[in-house]
Amino acid sequence: MKKLIVFMLVFAMAGISVIYAGGQKDDGAKTLAVIMPSADHGFLGESIKHAEHATKELAEAKGFNHIFLVSDDVVEQANQIDTVVAQGVDVVVLWPHNGDELKAAAQTIVDEGIPLIIYDRLISDFDETAELMGDNFTIGEDSGRYFNEYFKDELAQGKVNILEFKGDNSSVPKQRSDGFWKTADPNFVRVNDYVTNWSKDTAQTQLETFLNSSTREEVESIQAIFNHDADVAFGLLAALEGYDGNADLNIKLVSAVSAPRELLAVYDHYKAQGIDIVTFSFSPAMVVDAIELGIDVLEGKDVSGMHLVPTEMVDNSNYKEFMKGPVYSLRYSFY
Numbered sequence: 001m002k003k004l005i006v007f008m009l010v011f012a013m014a015g016i017s018v019i020y021a022g023g024q025k026d027d028g029a030k031t032l033a034v035i036m037p038s039a040d041h042g043f044l045g046e047s048i049k050h051a052e053h054a055t056k057e058l059a060e061a062k063g064f065n066h067i068f069l070v071s072d073d074v075v076e077q078a079n080q081i082d083t084v085v086a087q088g089v090d091v092v093v094l095w096p097h098n099g100d101e102l103k104a105a106a107q108t109i110v111d112e113g114i115p116l117i118i119y120d121r122l123i124s125d126f127d128e129t130a131e132l133m134g135d136n137f138t139i140g141e142d143s144g145r146y147f148n149e150y151f152k153d154e155l156a157q158g159k160v161n162i163l164e165f166k167g168d169n170s171s172v173p174k175q176r177s178d179g180f181w182k183t184a185d186p187n188f189v190r191v192n193d194y195v196t197n198w199s200k201d202t203a204q205t206q207l208e209t210f211l212n213s214s215t216r217e218e219v220e221s222i223q224a225i226f227n228h229d230a231d232v233a234f235g236l237l238a239a240l241e242g243y244d245g246n247a248d249l250n251i252k253l254v255s256a257v258s259a260p261r262e263l264l265a266v267y268d269h270y271k272a273q274g275i276d277i278v279t280f281s282f283s284p285a286m287v288v289d290a291i292e293l294g295i296d297v298l299e300g301k302d303v304s305g306m307h308l309v310p311t312e313m314v315d316n317s318n319y320k321e322f323m324k325g326p327v328y329s330l331r332y333s334f335y
Helices: 002-013 042-062 074-087 100-111 136-150 152-157 171-183 200-213 216-221 230-242 267-271 286-298 326-331
Strands: 017-021 031-037 065-071 091-094 116-119 130-134 160-166 188-195 222-227 253-257 276-280 305-309
Touching (some): 031 042, 031 286, 042 230, 042 286, 065 074, 074 091, 074 100, 100 116, 130 136, 130 286, 136 152, 136 171, 136 222, 136 253, 136 276, 160 200, 200 230, 216 222, 222 230, 267 276, 286 305
Parallel strands (some): 031 065, 031 091, 116 130, 160 188, 222 253
Antiparallel strands (some): 017 065
């Protein structure tokens, strides 16, 4: 117990956020370190719950020590990496704030010969042990195909104006956007795009500003929103529902990524207002797969390459069935 208390105190004095630490003990057991951003939006908050639970359960079931850390920014996360490298952990599962900004810190893990699993946000031109992420490019491609089918009549007649709302400047939104514009019909026109930092409130303000500052003709020309996140979708939908300007809104479709129960619960509400919603599954429980790869490394298994988690389309036609399926059930399996 004394060793664990001292370990926790060292992290606290270094200004490092610790949710749970099983500790680096002198018992000969190998140690798994999991390092993530802190919960700045709902998807990440859910991911932390799954990751914290899995880190403890999986490591202890196999007799391994474990460290679980979250951070508010890149600087704090880099400090956490320095600390676990100094502790001599045996594998690191890392969800970077921003891959390229954390590249130098992540390189210290590799330089020390510690296996490194990168989750969700990639580090470009980097030699990690393995990567695991949702299939963001396919999400974009499938979104483009869905938009093509949904607006096939309008596209046959000419241009269809849309807005795009991205998460941030990391690899995730870039892959989703690149995938979408690869498959989307050339008659789709992106009138504006926005970086929301995954914030519902930011997205709501951005769309409200567009609706209230643009000309009536511009507002009425928008027929859909290609959006990268379920939390952001709530802000967009709130802005549309609360609009009281002089334009007639013609937005028929709002897309999203992730399929939380809170979003599925409002499908029928917005359908009644003439707005369809489509989302693509991207479960917070995926992080458990990355932690399992870390456990595999500790067990001496061969782990390498890119691991992509498939996605499912969820719209008004199938959301009730999706809620009975394994992806949804696992997401809400313990809370």
